[in-house]
Amino acid sequence: MASEGTHQSNTKKIWTVFAILSIITLVEVVLGIxxxxxxxxxxxxxxxxxxxxxxxxxxxxxxxxxxxxxxxxHEKKSFQWSVAGVLGFLCVYxxxxxxxxxxxxxxxxxxxxxxxxx
Amino acid sequence: MGATVxxxxxxxxxxxxxxxxxxxxxxxxxxWYFILSDSLTFCGFLVGxxxxxxxxMDTWPIADEVFNHFPFLHGVDAPMYYVALMTFILIFSSxxxxxxxxxxxxxxxxKVATYMFLTILGGLVFLxxxxxxxxNFINGTYxxxxxxxGSILHFVKGEGTEAKQIALADFAIVDENRDEATLxxxxxxxxxxxxxxxxxxxAEVKAGLLANxxxxxxxxxxIQDPETGRRxxxxxxxxxxxxxxxxxxxxVEGASLIRNEYGHKTFGDFFFFITGFHGFHxxxxxxxxxxxxxxxxxxxxxxRGSYEMVEKGGLYWHFVDLVWVFVFTFFYLV
Numbered sequence: 001m002a003s004e005g006t007h008q009s010n011t012k013k014i015w016t017v018f019a020i021l022s023i024i025t026l027v028e029v030v031l032g033i034x035x036x037x038x039x040x041x042x043x044x045x046x047x048x049x050x051x052x053x054x055x056x057x058x059x060x061x062x063x064x065x066x067x068x069x070x071x072x073x074h075e076k077k078s079f080q081w082s083v084a085g086v087l088g089f090l091c092v093y094x095x096x097x098x099x100x101x102x103x104x105x106x107x108x109x110x111x112x113x114x115x116x117x118x
Numbered sequence: 119m120g121a122t123v124x125x126x127x128x129x130x131x132x133x134x135x136x137x138x139x140x141x142x143x144x145x146x147x148x149x150w151y152f153i154l155s156d157s158l159t160f161c162g163f164l165v166g167x168x169x170x171x172x173x174x175m176d177t178w179p180i181a182d183e184v185f186n187h188f189p190f191l192h193g194v195d196a197p198m199y200y201v202a203l204m205t206f207i208l209i210f211s212s213x214x215x216x217x218x219x220x221x222x223x224x225x226x227x228x229k230v231a232t233y234m235f236l237t238i239l240g241g242l243v244f245l246x247x248x249x250x251x252x253x254n255f256i257n258g259t260y261x262x263x264x265x266x267x268g269s270i271l272h273f274v275k276g277e278g279t280e281a282k283q284i285a286l287a288d289f290a291i292v293d294e295n296r297d298e299a300t301l302x303x304x305x306x307x308x309x310x311x312x313x314x315x316x317x318x319x320x321a322e323v324k325a326g327l328l329a330n331x332x333x334x335x336x337x338x339x340x341i342q343d344p345e346t347g348r349r350x351x352x353x354x355x356x357x358x359x360x361x362x363x364x365x366x367x368x369x370v371e372g373a374s375l376i377r378n379e380y381g382h383k384t385f386g387d388f389f390f391f392i393t394g395f396h397g398f399h400x401x402x403x404x405x406x407x408x409x410x411x412x413x414x415x416x417x418x419x420x421x422r423g424s425y426e427m428v429e430k431g432g433l434y435w436h437f438v439d440l441v442w443v444f445v446f447t448f449f450y451l452v
Contacts, residue, residue, distance in 0.1 A: 018213045029202040032451050037346050051452050058447040069216045069436045079140040083150050091161045098165045102172030
């Protein structure tokens with residue numbers, strides 16, 4: 001609990017995390033503006049390597065915000081899982097299914113004679 | 119807590135109150151589970167956006183071409199700088215929030231108040247930035263025409279990847295005798311129904327296109343350069359452009375929930391819906407922070423002996439930041 005008064009200041013750690021978040025954002029913006037050919041051209045499962053990098057950096061940012069700023073690191077393991085585990089599983093599940101479906105409909109629009117159904 | 123019915127001692131311990139499962143206080147745990155459910159709502163929105171984008175993969179607008187404004191830099195192509203700035207503002211207000219929580223742990227009332235104030239300020243600046251972003255999006259920059267089939271046509275000068283979009287005002291030939299343009303609801307009492315008049319009519323845009331041989335039409339179709347991997351929109355040849363303008367039915371300026379000049383109709387809807395829902399969260403977050411701020415000033419939490427309320431408000435505020443991180447990536451970056 002917070003009221004003990006035994007907490008010492010975490011100010012230094014807070015600023016470190018802020019620096020990390022800023023650097024990640026800066027990298028994202030620079031990559032987004034330059035769009036290096038070597039990354040933009042490589043495709044893995046229909047998504048360019050650059051987009052994978054963006055997504056990984058975003059998840060890294062989310063990790064720092066949740067674990068450090070929202071103090072999830074100080075909670076019990078079971079509580080961490082009850083939040084991050086549930087969220088991670090349901091989001092990945094939804095994203096996978098819905099994007100596969102979206103891709104399928106794109107294919108139908110491109111090459112099928114059943115366009116009118118959609 | 120004093121239960122009136124005598125029960126076994128173990129039962130008293132479990133159900134008598136003051137128990138904290140998972141070592142998290144009731145308020146914090148419920149805030150976390152609220153955040154969990156709200157995150158899933160946002161996940162649903164973003165996935166819906168992803169679905170529509172996959173569905174219309176090769177006609178979706180390119181974000182860099184839409185969000186390229188920066189304050190005081192008119193006509194300068196500045197993709198993403200502004201949203202990046204907004205991201206920094208929100209991350210920074212998250213930092214001041216966590217500093218307020220930290221000061222609360224040490225029971226330093228003055229420091230908590232200062233940091234809360236800075237957090238509120240950061241939130242207001244972010245909200246103002248978002249309003250500016252919306253203003254640009256709604257007003258539009260160039261204007262476009264919509265075809266019978268519902269697709270959007272832009273007007274450009276130049277070839278392929280070098281093609282620069284031009285505004286309708288740059289080439290349209292204004293017809294002095296055009297009625298529906300000069301008479302608007304405000305100017306004529308007879309003007310009661312019908313679509314809101316655009317600045318230019320289809321006929322004026324068409325006349326302008328025919329009169330300027332260097333103006334071409336750009337469609338929504340995305341083409342990827344096999345050399346660089348860079349994506350750009352298909353530009354029609356001059357002959358095709360002259361042919362294609364005959365399909366145009368409506369002049370589109372800016373964005374509404376029905377159509378927008380940037381491209382696919384649902385693009386505007388998703389923009390308004392996702393950033394609007396996030397902005398609403400920022401707005402309520404600011405209200406909550408203001409209430410907490412005044413309670414800090416009044417010494418409510420000092421008397422209570424715990425600044426846990428600041429922590430709970432902080433959780434919500436960080437959540438708002440967290441959502442923005444994802445909106446930033448999936449709406450502006452990817």
